[in-house]
Every structure is written in C-alpha cells, then in structure tokens.
Amino acid sequence: xxxxxxxxxxxxxxLELSELPQPKVGPGQLLVRVTRASVNPVDWKVMSGGLDGxxxxxFPAIPGWDLAGVVEQTGPDTPEFQPGDRVAAYxxxxxxxxxxFAEYVTIPVEFAAAIPDSVPDEVAAALPLTGLTAxxxxxxxxxxxxxxVLIHAASGGVGHIATQLAVATGARVIxxxxxxxxxxxxxxxxxxVEYGDxxxxxxxxxxxxxxxxxxxxxxxxxxETTLAVLKDGGRHVSITDSSVTEHGGRWLWVRPDGSRLGxxxxxxxxxxxxxxxxxxxxxxxxxxxxRISQEGExxxxxxxxxxx
Numbered sequence: 684x685x686x687x688x689x690x691x692x693x694x695x696x697x698l699e700l701s702e703l704p705q706p707k708v709g710p711g712q713l714l715v716r717v718t719r720a721s722v723n724p725v726d727w728k729v730m731s732g733g734l735d736g737x738x739x740x741x742f743p744a745i746p747g748w749d750l751a752g753v754v755e756q757t758g759p760d761t762p763e764f765q766p767g768d769r770v771a772a773y774x775x776x777x778x779x780x781x782x783x784f785a786e787y788v789t790i791p792v793e794f795a796a797a798i799p800d801s802v803p804d805e806v807a808a809a810l811p812l813t814g815l816t817a818x819x820x821x822x823x824x825x826x827x828x829x830x831x832v833l834i835h836a837a838s839g840g841v842g843h844i845a846t847q848l849a850v851a852t853g854a855r856v857i858x859x860x861x862x863x864x865x866x867x868x869x870x871x872x873x874x875x876v877e878y879g880d881x882x883x884x885x886x887x888x889x890x891x892x893x894x895x896x897x898x899x900x901x902x903x904x905x906x907e908t909t910l911a912v913l914k915d916g917g918r919h920v921s922i923t924d925s926s927v928t929e930h931g932g933r934w935l936w937v938r939p940d941g942s943r944l945g946x947x948x949x950x951x952x953x954x955x956x957x958x959x960x961x962x963x964x965x966x967x968x969x970x971x972x973x974r975i976s977q978e979g980e981x982x983x984x985x986x987x988x989x990x991x
Contacts, residue, residue, distance in 0.1 A: 686785030687969045688743040692732035695970040701743065706781055706789045713764055713792055714756040715772070719808035719963075720783040721749040722985040723840070724902075727973040729779055740779035746969070747783035747987070748775045750790075751798060751808035761792045769798040771948060773811035773939045784969055784987055796945035799952035806958050807948060809984035810844075814947040814958070816900075816922055816937040817845035821852070823920050823933055824896045828853030831894045833886055833912060835901040837873060838864035840959075840984055841922065842900045844947075846871045847956055849898075857889050859901070864982075871957075883911040899923060906930065959983030965991045 684705050689697040708714040726746045728734065754768045764770065772794040774783050781788055798807045820841075826832055832849050836842040837858025849856045850872035858873040859882065865875040876885045878901070886894065886908070893914040899905055899921035909919050910930060919932040928934050950956040961983035964972050972985045 684786040685966060686745045687747075687966060688745055689730055690743045692730065692735065692740075694731065695727070695973050697730065698746075698970045698973075700967050703743070703745075703785070705787050708756050708758045708789050710759040711761060711792055712758040712789045713754050713761060713770070713795055714758075714787060714789050715750060715752040715770060715795075716755045716787055717750050717752040717783055717785060717989045719751045719804040720747045720987040720989055721809045721812075722969075722972045722976050722987065723748065723812045724976055725812070726782075727977060730973075734779070738777070738779050744779050745782040745785045745788075747785075748773060749808055749811045750774055750783040750788065751804040752788075752989075754795075755787065758792075763792055764795060764797075769804070769807075770795040771798050771807040771811055771944060772796065772941065773815055773937065773944065775812075775939055784966060784989065786989060791939075792941075794939040794941050796941045796948055799948055801952045802948055805960050805963055805986045805988075806951060808986055809958050809960050810947060810951065811944055812937060813840040813984070814844050814956075815940055815944060816841045816935070817848055818943055818947060819935055819937055820845055820898045820900075820920050820922065821848045823935060824849075824898060824918050826852040826854040826896060830854040830896050831890050832856055832896040832898065833890075833894045833909070834858045834873070835878070835897070835899045835905045835909075836860070837875070837900075838867050839900055842898075843867065843871065843959060844956065845898055845900065846873045849873075851955070854896075855890075857886060857894065883908045886912045893917070899927070960986055962986070963988050
C-alpha cells in the first residue's frame with residue numbers, strides 16, 4: 684500500500700512516499716481503506732520528536748491520527764460494523780507507528796463511528812481530533828445557561844467546535860480571535876474579543892464581574908489572563924498548558940471514542956455543527972500540508988486525499 688512515512692524524527696524533509704505491506708487485522712479490529720485523513724498540529728510535532736518522552740516509536744512511522752474511509756475487513760468479534768460501512772475515527776495508538784496517511788490502517792472497533800450519508804468524507808475526516816477535544820473540554824467545564832465562558836483561540840480548529848458546543852449549552856460565550864475571524868465567531872453565537880495585550884481588560888468589558896469558566900486552546904501563555912478574569916470558584920481547562928493544575932484547573936488530553944464521535948457526526952448531519960475545511964491536498968503533498976499548518980496559513984482543517 685502507499686503511505687507517507689518517516690524513518691527518523693525531524694522536519695518535513697524526513698517525509699517520503701513509500702510502499703508498505705497492508706496491515707493485518709486482529710480480534711476487535713477493523714481494517715479501514717482510508718479515503719481522507721486530516722492534519723493536526725500534533726502530527727508534525729510528533730514527527731519532530733515532541734512526544735518522544737511519552738510515546739515509543741516504531742520506524743518507519745506513518746503520521747496522521749484522523750481518518751474517514753470504508754471498512755475493508757473486520758476482525759473476529761466486531762459485530763458493530765460490516766465491510767463496506769463508511770466510518771470515521773480518531774485513530775491514535777499507544778505507539779508512533781501506523782497512522783492514517785496511508786491507504787489502509789487497522790483500528791480498534793471502539794474508535795470507529797458510522798458516517799451519516801449526508802456527511803462527506805472530507806468533513807468526517809476533519810472532525811475526530813478537534814471535535815473530541817472540544818467535546819471533552821466543554822463536558823469537563825459542565826456549562827449551563829448560568830455560565831459565562833471565555834474560550835481562548837475560539838476560531839481555531841478545536842476552538843471553533845468548542846464555541847459551537849458551548850453556545851448550544853445556553854452559556855454566554857466570549858471567544859478570542861484575530862479581528863478577521865470576528866464574523867466567524869459571531870455566526871457561531873459568540874462575542875469576539877481580540878487576543879493580545881490588554882485581553883483581560885477587553886474580556887472585563889464584556890463580563891465586568893468576571894467569567895465562570897475558561898477553555899484554553901491557544902497554545903500560548905494565557906494562564907495569567909485566565910486567572911485575572913475567572914471568578915472565585917470558576918472552572919478552567921487547558922489542552923496546552925499542564926501548569927493549570929497548579930491553579931485549580933484541569934489539563935486535558937483527548938481520547939479516542941467512537942461513540943462520542945458518532946454523536947458529533949450526527950450533529951454535523953443535522954446542521955447543528957459546522958466543520959471548516961480549508962483545502963484538500965493529495966497524499967504526496969503531506970509535507971506541504973505540514974508547512975501550511977506550521978505557518979498558520981489555513982482557515983480551517985487541511986484534509987489529505989489518500990486516494991490520489
């Protein structure tokens with residue numbers, strides 16, 4: 684099978700399009716023919732060795748953790764799916780190895796979610812990591828109509844999904860973004876504020892008594908602002924800064940979960956959730972996709988067309 688691989692940690696120059704054996708499918712697993720995958724910043728961070736202290740690597744490694752595709756073969760005891768079923772998954776494994784930028788991948792059956800007929804593969808592939816991360820954050824904050832929540836990086840891949848999920852709880856949502864993305868947040872039902880110097884003061888203008896919850900998806904040092912605007916007893920979570928645990932917050936790491944992913948896909952099908960796709964690139968252009976992601980050029984998810 685064709686797969687994008689790397690045989691050592693490094694930058695995009697370590698990537699190469701390779702021919703590898705098709706993976707075997709064991710008990711409780713699905714062999715999926717991947718049609719679309721999507722890029723997340725963690726993909727190139729893993730490739731650079733950024734998680735080497737946390738995860739073992741088996742080279743040559745295939746990057747990618749998101750997928751949409753078709754079940755090619757089922758392993759023993761997998762009654763949930765049949766060959767031919769369209770599925771999506773957040774397919775992170777315990778080692779850096781067989782990722783989703785390949786024609787075939789095996790995944791545990793519990794990672795997989797059925798794709799509704801009305802949801803195209805590129806949208807389904809763009810959702811798993813960002814959607815499950817956003818859902819985990821909003822569930823952890825336990826929002827209700829009584830809350831005012833601040834979302835750092837609210838127009839980004841995770842933040843935009845989280846903003847929509849937060850608005851759906853009835854909470855009042857304030858989201859940080861650049862001015863060019865204000866319309867995107869307003870369309871989602873949030874109040875946009877520009878990030879950068881003076882952010883705490885701008886948030887206070889919208890919430891003079893402070894906010895009751897904060898979600899940090901910024902990837903930058905925003906903890907000081909979070910603590911400055913958070914009410915006593917407020918809740919806060921971060922996917923980027925583990926030091927929040929020293930200040931009563933919770934550091935989150937997304938988990939594969941086919942059941943919750945299925946819920947998100949049904950919301951997309953019902954037009955209750957919008958997933959932004961910036962562009963689609965062929966498998967041979969993963970290096971270019973990583974460059975675009977690294978330089979922040981995309982205004983939505985970058986999807987990889989694995990079939991071309």
